[in-house]
Amino acid sequence: MNRKTDTDNASQSVQRVYAERFATDLADNRAEQKELTAQIERLRSRLEQLRTDETWLTGMQSALPGATAPPRPRRAPQTDAGQTDEARAGDGDTAAKAVPSPRLAGRAKAKPAGARTAGRKAGTTAAAPLHQLIRALMPVGEPRLVREVHADLTKKHPERGTSVQVVRNTLETLVKRGVLGKGMQKGAAMYTATEPPQADESRAAG
Incomplete structure (x- = not known):
């Protein structure tokens, strides 16, 4: 059991x-x-x-200006072989007329006279020495702070992209050359032009 x-x-x-x-x-x-x-x-x-x-x-591609039907497989070689030389030459002429010459297109997009003038002016200021640009921004007998000179330079010549430190160094160089005077007001350095830019250009370049 x-x-x-x-x-x-x-x-x-x-x-x-x-x-x-x-x-x-x-x-x-x-x-x-x-x-x-x-x-x-x-x-x-x-x-x-x-x-x-x-x-x-496919629908958007077909809606483009001058667009044709979506690409299809190439036809058999005998179709092209049966085409006459005149027909092939005609197709080439049509394609040449449809695509504008790159040289002509470049001439058609030539810049206006005003744009060319502005470009030459920007190139001139970009190539000019920094001390000349800064000197031209400083009125005679008017003390200026470094940040004020930097702000004026950035506003009038944005293509230079100069930092505040570079502007300060340039001002100090002009002081050493006797082009600018330097004083202190409330602990801040003030730079003053004592002569018009035309009177001291040769000395600043020396």
Whole structure:
């Protein structure tokens, strides 16, 4: 009697183990199916989006001025072989007329006289020595701070892109050359021109 009970218990234990294994495998199977189904849906949705974009792009390309139908596969070689030399020459003339000469296009876009004048002026100031530009911005007998000179220089000659430190160094150089005077007011250095720029250009350049 006990032997039969042990056998039944062992059989039930084995069934329980297989039942748990089958349940686990079944759950994994269904989870993988769910994941693959989601991937397939994403791919199908992406494919539909690409097809929609293709249709839209084709329509926009056809709507461009001078646009022709979307490119098609090249025709068989015998079609071109049957074309006469005169026809091919005519096609070349048409293509040449349709595309403007780069040289002519460049002449058509020539800058107005005012733009050329402004460009020459900007090039002149960009090439001029910095001390000349700064000296021209300083009225005689009017003390100026470094930041004031820098602000005026940036406003009148933005193409120079000079820093405040460079302006200070240039002012100090002009002081050493005797072109400018230097004084202190409330702890700040003040630079003053004592002569018009024309009177000391040669000395500043020396």
